[in-house]
Amino acid sequence: MARITAAVTTSHVPAIGAALDNGKSHEPYWQKVFAGYAKSKEWIAEQKPDVVILVYNDHATAFSLDIVPTFAIGCAASYQPADEGWGPRPVPVVEGHPALATHIAHSVIQQDFDLTIVNKMDVDHGLTVPLSVMFGQPEAWPVKVIPIAVNVVLYPVPSGARCLALGRAIRKAVDTFDEDLNVQIWGTGGMSHQLQGPRAGLINQEWDNRFLDRFVNDPVGLSEIPHIEYVREAGSEGIELVMWLIARGALNAQVKPIHRFYHVPASNTAVGHLVLENT
Amino acid sequence: MALDKPYLDVPGTTIFDAEQAQKGYHLNMFAMSLMKAPNRDRFRADNSAYLNEWPMTQNQKEAVLARDYNRMIASGGNIYFLAKIFSCDGLSFQQGAASMTGMTQEQYAQMMLNGGRSPEGNRYLGEKK
Ligand SMILES: [Fe+2]
Numbered sequence: 238m239a240r241i242t243a244a245v246t247t248s249h250v251p252a253i254g255a256a257l258d259n260g261k262s263h264e265p266y267w268q269k270v271f272a273g274y275a276k277s278k279e280w281i282a283e284q285k286p287d288v289v290i291l292v293y294n295d296h297a298t299a300f301s302l303d304i305v306p307t308f309a310i311g312c313a314a315s316y317q318p319a320d321e322g323w324g325p326r327p328v329p330v331v332e333g334h335p336a337l338a339t340h341i342a343h344s345v346i347q348q349d350f351d352l353t354i355v356n357k358m359d360v361d362h363g364l365t366v367p368l369s370v371m372f373g374q375p376e377a378w379p380v381k382v383i384p385i386a387v388n389v390v391l392y393p394v395p396s397g398a399r400c401l402a403l404g405r406a407i408r409k410a411v412d413t414f415d416e417d418l419n420v421q422i423w424g425t426g427g428m429s430h431q432l433q434g435p436r437a438g439l440i441n442q443e444w445d446n447r448f449l450d451r452f453v454n455d456p457v458g459l460s461e462i463p464h465i466e467y468v469r470e471a472g473s474e475g476i477e478l479v480m481w482l483i484a485r486g487a488l489n490a491q492v493k494p495i496h497r498f499y500h501v502p503a504s505n506t507a508v509g510h511l512v513l514e515n516t
Numbered sequence: 517m518a519l520d521k522p523y524l525d526v527p528g529t530t531i532f533d534a535e536q537a538q539k540g541y542h543l544n545m546f547a548m549s550l551m552k553a554p555n556r557d558r559f560r561a562d563n564s565a566y567l568n569e570w571p572m573t574q575n576q577k578e579a580v581l582a583r584d585y586n587r588m589i590a591s592g593g594n595i596y597f598l599a600k601i602f603s604c605d606g607l608s609f610q611q612g613a614a615s616m617t618g619m620t621q622e623q624y625a626q627m628m629l630n631g632g633r634s635p636e637g638n639r640y641l642g643e644k645k
Contacts, residue, residue, distance in 0.1 A: 474595075
């Protein structure tokens with residue numbers, strides 16, 4: 238049977254990808270960011286997951302204002318890195334896992350989550366930067382990826398509680414897939430940041446660190462934080478953190494923390510990263 | 517009954533909701549068109565001519581020509597769409613964000629190195645610092 242063995246959460250700041258792509262990762266500014274992932278890269282090399290369910294948000298890339306799905310699942314065989322305005326990132330094509338993805342879609346919709354099914358889309362930095370920080374710059378990504386795209390751009394966005402519950406539904410779906418697969422679920426985005434308006438640059442280290450604590454030990458309580466608290470405390474784009482709760486919902490209540498990293502800044506953003514194993 | 521919008525009293529912040537998206541539809545779709553290299557080339561060659569292909573308001577077009585991102589946001593723009601404009605101009609997200617704060621790029625970069633803008637005094641409109 239397929240099983241979810243671990244979760245990885247990480248910010249997906251585009252500048253981190255650009256630093257790697259442009260050979261700047263050894264500059265002191267960026268070294269402080271990449272050093273935080275060294276242990277995770279060793280860990281994942283040992284874990285060798287077959288599939289990553291990668292929860293991220295599309296940043297006005299695949300979804301224009303014509304159609305904005307709240308939760309979408311990618312069922313395609315592959316996804317091209319998107320041209321977000323400065324040319325596509327020079328990273329490998331992302332291979333999908335259509336069989337598991339369609340199984341999850343079927344099961345999760347039957348559990349009353351109205352997923353949008355996507356059979357063709359390009360993927361932006363939200364999906365490719367997490368792959369880069371965890372795997373570096375390989376010829377091909379060493380995992381298949383199932384994208385779960387969450388709307389956190391156009392309000393209202395889904396609540397933390399809804400995200401946690403979706404994670405639980407995904408867990409049930411994976412547990413009933415017959416093929417023997419080592420599956421990880423990644424939650425990406427955040428931590429505190431604001432990219433717009435005179436308040437741009439907001440960072441809240443205290444709030445972020447409490448979020449990291451509660452993410453491990455009190456996910457249900459954490460999922461009850463209303464949107465407005467994210468906006469006030471973690472900046473308008475800090476709302477991306479609700480996506481982490483999808484990953485957390487797919488794990489057991491008790492988890493084994495493997496790694497934790499927090500750093501300010503990467504460009505406009507507080508970088509947060511956790512690795513948790515299912516017990 | 518009015519919709520619940522608890523986010524209107526956050527200083528220096530515009531939440532992109534369905535109402536804003538309605539106002540900014542053409543502005544945002546114009547910005548998104550710059551994801552295609554041939555469109556970037558045409559926009560760079562003649563900003564005004566390219567903008568005139570889009571049914572945007574005069575105010576939105578002027579805001580784009582002035583690269584006034586606060587004004588674009590006030591007229592319905594969303595930062596992830598508008599990012600395509602400053603990317604086309606060769607600017608980073610940090611440079612784009614800095615331009616909205618009244619700080620120079622250097623001052624803004626230094627603020628980020630110092631830990632970013634504090635939430636203290638920045639949670640509610642009219643709040644005392
Ligand atoms: Fe993001």
